[in-house]
Amino acid sequence: MMNIMQHFPVIAVMSLFLGAFLVEIFGRKNKIVRNIITMIFVAISFLCIIALIKPVILDGEVISYWLGNWEPVNGYAIGIGYEVDALNLFFAILVVLTFTLSAIYSLRYMEKDDHLGHYYTLFLMLSGGVLGLVLTGDIFNMYVMVEIMTFAAVALTAFRNYKKGALESAFKYLVIGSVGSGFTLTGICLVYMQCHTLNMAQLSSILANHLTPTTILALALIFIGFGVKSFMVPFHTPAADAYTTAPSSISMVFSGMVNKAGVYGMIRLMFVVFMMMDKTAMQILLAAFGTITMFVGVTMALAQHDFKRLLAFHSISQIGYVLAACGLGTALGVSGGLFHAMNHTLFKGLLFLCAGAVYYATGTTNLDKLGGLSKKMPKTAICFLIGAFSISGLPPFNGFVSKWMIYQAAWSKGVETNNFFYVFVTIVAVVVSVMTLASFIKVTQAVFFGQPSEKCENAKEVPLAMRIPMWIMSALCILVGIFYNFINTNLLTPATNAVFNATNYIDKMMGSGYAAAAGVSETTIEPAALSYWDPILWLILFVIILAAVCIAILTGKRTRGEVLVNKTEAVDGKYATFFGGEKSEHSHVSGSDLFWGFKKNWGGYFKFMQGMHSGDVNDYSLYTVIASAVIIIVIFIFIH
Amino acid sequence: MTVLIQILLILFHVLVFPGFLFVFVCGLLLAGIDRKILARMQKRVGPPLLQPFYDFFKLMGKETIIPDAANKAVYRIAPIAGLASLVVTMNFIPVFSFSSFSFSADIIVIIYLLTIPAVALIVGGSASGSPFAGVGISREMVTMISYELPLILILLAVAKKAGGAELCFSLSGIVAWQQSTYLGIAHWSLIPAALAMLLVIPAEVGTQPFDTAEAETEICEGPLIEYSGAPLGVFKLNTAIKMFIMTSLFTCLFLGGIDTGIVALNALILFAIDAGLTILCMTFIHAVTARLKIEHLFKFYWTIVSGLALLSLILVWIGL
Numbered sequence: 012m013m014n015i016m017q018h019f020p021v022i023a024v025m026s027l028f029l030g031a032f033l034v035e036i037f038g039r040k041n042k043i044v045r046n047i048i049t050m051i052f053v054a055i056s057f058l059c060i061i062a063l064i065k066p067v068i069l070d071g072e073v074i075s076y077w078l079g080n081w082e083p084v085n086g087y088a089i090g091i092g093y094e095v096d097a098l099n100l101f102f103a104i105l106v107v108l109t110f111t112l113s114a115i116y117s118l119r120y121m122e123k124d125d126h127l128g129h130y131y132t133l134f135l136m137l138s139g140g141v142l143g144l145v146l147t148g149d150i151f152n153m154y155v156m157v158e159i160m161t162f163a164a165v166a167l168t169a170f171r172n173y174k175k176g177a178l179e180s181a182f183k184y185l186v187i188g189s190v191g192s193g194f195t196l197t198g199i200c201l202v203y204m205q206c207h208t209l210n211m212a213q214l215s216s217i218l219a220n221h222l223t224p225t226t227i228l229a230l231a232l233i234f235i236g237f238g239v240k241s242f243m244v245p246f247h248t249p250a251a252d253a254y255t256t257a258p259s260s261i262s263m264v265f266s267g268m269v270n271k272a273g274v275y276g277m278i279r280l281m282f283v284v285f286m287m288m289d290k291t292a293m294q295i296l297l298a299a300f301g302t303i304t305m306f307v308g309v310t311m312a313l314a315q316h317d318f319k320r321l322l323a324f325h326s327i328s329q330i331g332y333v334l335a336a337c338g339l340g341t342a343l344g345v346s347g348g349l350f351h352a353m354n355h356t357l358f359k360g361l362l363f364l365c366a367g368a369v370y371y372a373t374g375t376t377n378l379d380k381l382g383g384l385s386k387k388m389p390k391t392a393i394c395f396l397i398g399a400f401s402i403s404g405l406p407p408f409n410g411f412v413s414k415w416m417i418y419q420a421a422w423s424k425g426v427e428t429n430n431f432f433y434v435f436v437t438i439v440a441v442v443v444s445v446m447t448l449a450s451f452i453k454v455t456q457a458v459f460f461g462q463p464s465e466k467c468e469n470a471k472e473v474p475l476a477m478r479i480p481m482w483i484m485s486a487l488c489i490l491v492g493i494f495y496n497f498i499n500t501n502l503l504t505p506a507t508n509a510v511f512n513a514t515n516y517i518d519k520m521m522g523s524g525y526a527a528a529a530g531v532s533e534t535t536i537e538p539a540a541l542s543y544w545d546p547i548l549w550l551i552l553f554v555i556i557l558a559a560v561c562i563a564i565l566t567g568k569r570t571r572g573e574v575l576v577n578k579t580e581a582v583d584g585k586y587a588t589f590f591g592g593e594k595s596e597h598s599h600v601s602g603s604d605l606f607w608g609f610k611k612n613w614g615g616y617f618k619f620m621q622g623m624h625s626g627d628v629n630d631y632s633l634y635t636v637i638a639s640a641v642i643i644i645v646i647f648i649f650i651h
Numbered sequence: 652m653t654v655l656i657q658i659l660l661i662l663f664h665v666l667v668f669p670g671f672l673f674v675f676v677c678g679l680l681l682a683g684i685d686r687k688i689l690a691r692m693q694k695r696v697g698p699p700l701l702q703p704f705y706d707f708f709k710l711m712g713k714e715t716i717i718p719d720a721a722n723k724a725v726y727r728i729a730p731i732a733g734l735a736s737l738v739v740t741m742n743f744i745p746v747f748s749f750s751s752f753s754f755s756a757d758i759i760v761i762i763y764l765l766t767i768p769a770v771a772l773i774v775g776g777s778a779s780g781s782p783f784a785g786v787g788i789s790r791e792m793v794t795m796i797s798y799e800l801p802l803i804l805i806l807l808a809v810a811k812k813a814g815g816a817e818l819c820f821s822l823s824g825i826v827a828w829q830q831s832t833y834l835g836i837a838h839w840s841l842i843p844a845a846l847a848m849l850l851v852i853p854a855e856v857g858t859q860p861f862d863t864a865e866a867e868t869e870i871c872e873g874p875l876i877e878y879s880g881a882p883l884g885v886f887k888l889n890t891a892i893k894m895f896i897m898t899s900l901f902t903c904l905f906l907g908g909i910d911t912g913i914v915a916l917n918a919l920i921l922f923a924i925d926a927g928l929t930i931l932c933m934t935f936i937h938a939v940t941a942r943l944k945i946e947h948l949f950k951f952y953w954t955i956v957s958g959l960a961l962l963s964l965i966l967v968w969i970g971l
Contacts, residue, residue: 034782115718331873385725389724391724396774400770403770405767406760406767415760416758419759422807422810423818426814426817431968434807434964437803441799442796442799442800445795445796445799446796449792449796452774452792455774455777456777460722460778461720512678605789606793607946608795608945608946608948609792609946611946614947631909
């Protein structure tokens, strides 16, 4: 069994690339052939990864595969190796889940577009790139996958090139993304120069105790490279445009797995390969960037007028949570960060699908032109509310548990180290969470409630094939929030263990005893104690919900009877909305100025931020370069 | 058999004490006291003490009109979701040494549970489809952003003071700390936080001058404008219960050291303290001030109130 298993990671990646070529060759003309090819290869990849759960996570094994059977010679790894431990697999599960659901959604969502052969080719290339990135054990292979991912993403950003701004945003993504890739490549070259190997397991054992100035520079460059890929502020600028102009199925893929790939790279390289995250300076650097990212993301989201652009800034903000949590460097922090990454995939995917459904039904995502959709599209509205409550972290949805872990981790880190910085992180995280809620209230009011606007008069509920992925995501949001203990013990703890213990990872690749010889130490990670919610409380919640449902039914019954009788007779406008005696007219309170009381006080800040987001790619490159310089200098000063 | 008793005990906790019935009676009584004293301060006779009870039962019997523009399901579920979360919250707040469950959730959970009633009000108002409600929910949300920052600062300050170098994040831990030393308010470094908390309570409950969201004279109760009958009654009840829960939270954080050993007596003392706090921070302020504009409200909370709370947190952090 084991022998078959070890081929699964590489099959999962190759099937996607193979699918991409086959779609381009056979699927250009015929819609059915194209869809079948896509779905088959996506399904193969999905099943391969799901099959790995048992050996890797439940039995705690590490699966390795040498391409072309080029095994290490004299303790030096020459060939490309694929290696899957609990950390890779955790991200791989997120990736396959995202692209599978996105593929199902695309079937109907994209049906009105032309050149779908290209769409699916690029889609499969993107999926394969990201999956390869998270599964590979070779740092240069990782770079190749980053490039495949970036270029497929750029092309897909501009896929609807008739839309205003599509080409422009693709260009911005291309420029900033290339700067990031360039930094990564330079870093990898420096590492190769110093260590003469590209295998991450071997690098880990070499770099564990021997950092030279060159490898510190490489560390800084790789940090910047993956910071760009995960859209950390100030590298976030292309993300807002790209998420907005890409089709929603692709926006979902971007926020669900493309920026997760950046986060994965950050965790894998900073924690496992360079083993730098026990240094206070690195912790504060990452946590500080994470905190800035979450704050800037959410405040920019409050100022947006476009549904998808708003979601894009929230993606940036939530990645800030993940980075800040990982930057704490504690087991609880990393668990919280990984959990939040997973939850972000679920709820942000769901929200982008809802945005796609709104676009499909009305042809616009402008918040000022929408309104009253909950009567036309009740199912989408419910999915959206679930997503909105999850991202705002209301209990008992999934966002709450991970945010709770992050607050807990940040506060305990602050108390332990007596460092006020971490208290600041905690406070910002809580405030950002409230602001997230505020901006989703704005979307709810502007899009789904209120009075139907002109654009929404003829909106219809989206087809079933688009609703199924939305329902799956919604169900996962609720289930993960309720059975968080199951997720914690079965996914997060093994993954956190893999983050802090590289021994297994190294030994599997390089032969047992290799890590110990190189002096890589081992620590045991206990499962994070999550106790905010006990089984007893299930009973309470159940009782309360039961009572609430009873009351709702009782009050509802009486109303329904009377409405049916009276509705036709009510000539005095009994069921009309109250307008203070004025003539009733269309007076929807739209979203764009909903929080002016707040924005007025922060006028200077918003003006500054809007000035910074000038839309000029030269400015954005400048921020990237300045931030890179700062990161390099900080790392050089504080790490010896 | 023991399982059955356990289940009955849980039901008792949820439905009677300190759950639904307890907060129902105490909340509405506090609302009655508030109205009576306010009237006396304004040289009016005022309604009878039990008027909120009469109002509630009257509303329960009235017809519920759901406007055509409303999303019916959300409109109807919102008030009940708010009520349910308030009942859960009360189960998490210890009544001096008594807490209904052997474990206790920490302050983050309390903060999030307290946001749900406000979210219920916002979503319900939004679902009613009225433009007045649209204005109201925007103000309610800004009010929420306003008081959330000082609230987290206060809770962290108290938690740090209670824990010292150890990690103490739970309300029952804070109460136990007060019982082992002395009342939270008696630590001088916590006095600014207590003052800030007194100012957070009226905003959380939504009484004048911080009732900008509901402003009857201006936007006709904002989010509640389309509500009638039973759902309106439940929303009114939610406001009353919030009064009780917020004052109880204050008691728990700053006056938690009192303990007579008898649960019933403890509950009575809690109610007496809460009544005093209600008069101090809601009735009195209500009687002497006029409603604030929303941008002034935001500024007030993010400068003065947050400043007080932050002062406390810094004092506690440097070990005073």
